[in-house]
Amino acid sequence: MVDKPANYGWPLCVQPDLPYVEMNWTTSPISPIAPFDCAAPKNTSRHNTGLVDLPPVEKSELWYSFQAPTPCPESYLSTPTQTCPVLFPELGTGGVGPHGAAKYDYDPELRSETKFPAYYDGAIFFGEFTRDYLREIRLDSQGDVLKINDLLSCGGGPVTPARPFLCDNPMDMMWGPDGNFYLLTYGDGFFNINPDAAMVKFSYVKGLRAPTAVLNATPTNGQAPLTVAFSSDGSRDPDPADSISYAWDFDGNGTTDSVDPNPSFTYTSNGVYTARLTVTDSSGKTATANTTITVGNTAPTVRVDVPIEGGFFSWGDDIPWSVTVTDPEDGPIDCTKVEVTFVLGHDDHGHGEANQFGCSGVLPTLADDASHGGYIYGVISATYTDNGANGQPPLTTIGQQVIQDKLQQVEFAREQSGTTVGNTADTGGGQQRGSLDNGDWIAVNGTVNLRNIDSVTLRTSGGSAATAGQPRFHVEFRRDSPTGPLLTTATVNATTGNNAFTSTSVPITDPGETFRLYLVFTTVAGGPAGGLGNLNWVQFNGPGIGLTP
Template identity: 30%
Template sequence: MNYSYTIAKRICSFLLLLFVASCASENQDDPLKKPEDNRFTKVILSDDLNEPMELAVAPDGKVFFIERHGQFSKYDPNDGQTTLIHTFALLPEDPDEVYGNGLMGLTLDPNFQKNRFVYVYYTPDKLPARQSLSRFVLKENDELDLSSETVILEIPIEREVSAHTGGSLTWDKDGNLYLSTGDNTVPFASGGYAPIDEIEGRITFDAQRSSGNTNDLRGKVLRIHPEADGTYTIPKGNLFPEGTEGTRPEIYVMGTRNPYRISVDQETSILYWGEVGPDAGNDGDNGPRGYDEINQAKQAGNYGWPYFVGDSKPYPDYNFETKELGELFNAEKPINESVNNTGLRELPPAQKALIWYPYQQSAEFPLVGEGGRNAMAGPVYHFDENLESSVKFPKYYDKALFIYDWMRSWVFAVRLDEDYNFVSMERFMETNGDFRRPMDLEMGPDGAFYMLEYGSVYGIDNVDARLVRIEYNGGNRAPESYPTASDTVGIAPLTVKFSGENNYDPDSDDEHSYQWIFEGTEVQSTEASPLYTFEQHGVYQVRQIVTDAAGAESTGIIEIKVGNTLPEVNIQTNGNRSFFFDDKTLPYEVSVKDAEDEEIAEDRVHISFAYVPMVSRQENTPGHQMPVPVPLGESLIRESDCQACHQWTEESVGPNFVQIAQRYENQDVVDQLADKIIKGGSGNWGQHYMNGHPQVSENDAKEMVRYILSLAGQAELFDLPMKGSVALNKHQDQGKRGRYVLKASYTDGGGAIVPLTGTDALVLRSNMVEAEDADEVDRIGRTDKQLGSIHNGSWFMLKQIDLTGIKQISYFYSSLNIDATLEVRVGSPTGEVISTLDYKNTGDWSKFIKVSTPVKDPGGINDLYFVFKKDQEPNEHMFTLDWLTFDR
C-alpha cells in the first residue's frame, strides 16, 4: 500500500470539507444576499392529519399539535414517531354542516420545562355552548393530566352561527397570553358587506354586538397574564382600564372579524394577525369590496370591523329593514348605536391594516396575486448568531415578518423599517414551496420553521394534511438521484443500459460517485452509466446511490419488469386522423397484439369515446398520440381555488361537481351559474357562503360551468366493440373548438410476472382551426380572437397534423398594405415546404378575406410550421389571421 498517497488523499478530503463549511458560514453571514430557494427543504414529519389547527414546539424539539376534531398529538424528533396524546370531547356538530368550532388553539407556557403547563382553546361538550380557554398539566411522560384542567376563561357563543371562531394562542416577551376570537356572526345576509342587521330576532346577523361591542369578548384579540393558581391579571396598556363601565379589561384589540392566526414579535411584543375578510367581490352601494388583512398592533386599538375594512375603508350605516343607506361611518369617531350593543356607544378610532388585498389584483400589494384569500400571520424571525444549528434560517431573514395565505398557498417575508412600518415584501420559497394550504407557522428552538398544512380541500380528511419542518442548508447540499433506463419491461435475458443523466445537484460544481444495486443488496456497479443483464424473470427495484465529494448522498429507484412485454394497441381508421368534419361518422377498428398472450381476451380490451367541448391551449394535443386533451373548463377549475371547497365526486364543504351537474341537468343555467361563480352567494346548498371570484372573466366562468354540467350525461361511451363507428355530431351545438377522443387499452395476462397495459388514442379536432389555438408561436402576438403582430420570420405551429385527404388550406386574414408569402413547412421552421401562399394585402386591418392554396401530404403525422416571409422592407406587421381550414 502507498501510505504517502493515502495520507495525502485524506488531507485533501479534509481541506475540501473545511472549504465547504467555510462557504456555508460565509453564505449564512451575508445579510444582503438572498438565499436560493433550493437551500430550503420541507421535511414531512407527520402526514395524513385531519384538519390540523395549531402547533407548539417545546424547547427539547418535540412538536405538539392539534386537529379540529379534538386530537392532541406530539411528534418526537428522537424516534420520528407521532403519538396521539388525547382526544378532547367536543360539542357535537350537525353532520350536514362543516363548522368552525372544535379544538382550535394550542400553546405551551413560556416556563413549560418547569411547570409543564399546556393551554388549549376548544368547544367543550357542554351546554350552553361556549369556547373554553383551559390549562392542563402535561406529565413528564407526555400524558395529559385531565384532572388538572383549569378553566382560565370562557366565551359564550351562539351555536347556530358556529363560524368565525378565531382561536389562536401566543405569548409576548413579558409572559402575557394572547387569544384571538372571531365575531361569531352570520355573514350571508349582508351580501359580503357589513353585517350590521339590527332587525329583531336576528341578533346573530349583527357583528356590532360582538366585534363592535366594548363589553363582549368576541371579535377581539384578548391579552391576559395567567397566574400560577389558574386566575389571571390584566396587563397594563390594554384597550380599556380595569373598572371602565361598559368594557371588558381583557380586550387588547377590538374590531376584528376572524383573526384566525396571530403572532407576537418576541423582541418588541408587537402583535400581528391575519384577518379573514368579508366576501363582497366588488365595491357597491353597501360599501367597499371585501379585503383580507395583515394587521399590526404596536399598542392596543380598535381595528374597525364591522364599520371599516382594509385601510379603514368605511361602510355606510345600512338599515336592513327599510333598505335605506345612511352616512358613511367615521373612522376617527366610530359610533355603535346598535340595539344589540351592551358596551360603549363611542368607540376608539379605527386603525388601518398593515397589508390589505381583495380577490382581484391589489394595487398597493400586487405581489400577493389574486383569487380566494385567507390571510394569516406567522412569526417575526430573529437570527441568533450563537445558536448552533445546521438548519436555522440565515441572517438574511433577520427581523422579517412571515405571513401566509391559506387559500393562495403562499408565504411572504415582510420587511419593516426601524419604526416597524411596512417597507416591502418578497415571496418565500416561490419555486419549491409547494405549500398545501398553510394553517400554522411557528419558529422552533433550532431556528427552523414548523408548519401545519391543512391539505387541499376544506372540510374533509385530506391525505396531504401534514406537519412539516422547513430547514435551511447553508452548506453542501445532497444530490438528487433520478435513474433512467433504456428499457423498463422485457423478456429475460434483458440487457438494460442505466444512466444518471437526469440526476440533479443544486451545487453544480460537485463531483459524484455512483453505486448501482440491480439485484439483492450488494453493489454491482460503480459506473455512471452501466449495462446490466437480468437473466431471470421478476420485478426488480434497481437502486442508484449518487454521492458527492462531501459525502452527501441520495438514492433513486427505478422499477424493471422482466418477464412480460407491453401489449401493442392500435386504432385504425380509413379517414383522417387529425380532423373531424360535419355530419360524418368515424369508422374504427382496434387491433391488439401481445407477445405473451396466445389469445387476446376481448373482455380486457376497453374502448371509450367522448367529446371534449373546449380544450386548454396548454394541453392541446391533437393527433394520434397520448395524453388526451384536457377540457378548458376543467383546466380553469384546476388552476383556480375551486377545489378548496368542491371535488369531482367526493364530499367537501360544497357540493361536488357531479351533484351540481345532476341538479341542473338539461337546464339552461350557464349564465346563472357563471354569474354565481363571479359574484358568490349562498342558500342553494346550505348556508355556507361561496366566495365570489370577480377576477374570473365571464367567458372563463361560462367554460367552467359548461364543463361541470357536462359531467351529468358525460356524453361518453364506454366499452365499445373492437370494430364499429361513432357519430361525430356532439360539436354542432357547442362550437368547433372541442375534440373527439377515442381511447383504447388492453391489459395482458401478466406473462411471467405482472399484467401490463398498452394504450392508444385517436384525437380529432375540427378542420376549422381558430388561429389563437395555435400550439406554439414565435414573434407573433396572440389575443383571445386572433394572431397578429406578424413580421418577416414569424411562425406559428400546429402539432401532430395528418393531411390524409386534405387538398388545400384556406386562410381568413387581413393585411393593411403588405404583400408577402406564407409557407407551410414540416417538422421545423426550416423543414420541407408543402404549401405556399403568396398573399395580397386587403387594404385595411378590419377587412378580412378568405383565400385558399393547395397543400401536399408528406405522409404520416407531423408538426406543421406556418412561416411568414418577406425579405424586403417594409416587412413588419404584415398579417392578421382569424382562422384557417384544412379542406378535403
C-alpha cells in the same frame, strides 16, 4: 385568490364587471350571443343538476384569463380616465389551469434542519398546471396581493442548471409537519403512465445542496434471463464544481450492486424488483430514484391504427377507430378487454368522454367541446391489461393517437418567431396573432396529417382604405421547419384596417404522411416590409378523418 366563500365567476365571469361571452357554436364562423350577466348569473347547462340562478359574482384579489395581458375591469380603476395597468404580468400567458396553493406558517419551535426559514412565513406557494410553473404570492398587512415571485425556478421541460427541478404540470401541494414543501406533479401526457410524474420534496438546506437523481431503464419487463440497461443521465449536483457518485441496488435488497453511472444487469429469476439509484455528493448529501422491473411477464403492445396521427376532424364528428393489441404470454387477445376512450385534449391535460370496448368501432365527439379555451384537440386512447404470467402481476399498456381540430386558433400556437398575441375585433371575439413581419412564423401545435384535406382558409386583417383589395402579404405553408418544403402559398389581400377581416382560401396537397406544419409570413412585391397584418385563425377544409353523424 379569494378571502371568503362566494361565487367568483367561473366559468361565466372573470370579475363582477369582466364577463365571458356566450357563444353560438353551431354557426360557422362561431358567433357571439351576449356577455354573461355577472350580477345575476344562470347555469343553464343541460348537464346542470343544481341551482339555475346563481349568486352574484364577487371580486377576487388575484385573477387571470387566456387573454394577454390579464384584462382589467373598470372597477379596478380609481378614476374613469386612468390608464389600466398590466395586471399580474408574473403569471404569464397561455392556457388557464390553477392547481393548488399552500400557505407556509413558520414554526420557530419546530426542530428541523431542513424546514423553510422565517423569510417564507405567510407566503403562498401557487401551482399552474397548464403554464407549467410555481409562483410565490406575498400579501400585505391588509391581505391584498403585494408581490408575485418566481419560485424555485420550477417548471416543465428537461432539468437544466437554470431549472434544476423537474415539476411538469403541478397537481397538488402541501407543507409537511417537518417544514418541507411537498409537490405532486402530473407530468407531460394524460390518461397515460407519465415517466416525469413525481412526488417532489423541497427542503431548505444551508451550504452545499443535495444532488438530483434521474434513473432510466430499458426494458422494464420481460422473460428471464432479462438484461436491463440502466442510465443515470440527467443526474446532477446544483453546486458548481461539486462531484457526485453513484450506487445501484438492482434487486431492492439494500446492497450496492454497481457504482458505474450507466451499468447493465441481468435478472435470472422471475419476480418484481425495485431498482434504486442513489446519488451522493461530496458533502454526503444524497438523492434517490426508483423504478420497477418485472421479470416473468411482458407488457402488451397496444397500437392505434385508425385514426391516423395528426388527422383533422370537427367537433361533433364521429371518429372511426381500430387498434391492434399483442401480448407474448396471453396469446390471442380478447377484444372485450380492450378499452378505447375519446379524450378531449386541452393544453397539457385531457378529459375522458365516450368510451367503448373492442378492437374497432366509432366514437362520438361533442360539438360543445369547441367552446373550451386554449389549445384543444382529440385523442384516441386504448388500454389493455394482460393476464399476468409465471406468477407475476398483470401489466398495462396505453396506446394513443392525437387528432387535430380543423379550426386552429393560432393565438395558442406554442412555437413562433416574431409574432404577438392581442385581442381581435373579428366575429366571435377572442385573440389573434399580430405584429407579423417578413420572415415571422408560427407552428401548428403537435403534428398534422392532411389526409382528406383539400384546402385551407385563413382569416386575416390589415391594410388601409387606400390599399384594400390589393395583395398585402403571403402565408407559406411549410413542412417540418420554417424553411422546409413548400406545400402551398396563400396571397392575402389588404382590408380597410386592422379591425376589418377577410377570408382567403387556397388548395393544399397532402404529402402523404404526418409532419410538423409551419406558417411563414412574407412580403409581396411592392408591399410593406413590416406590420403585414393579423391572423385570427386557420381552417382546414375537407372531410378529414371524421364522419358527419
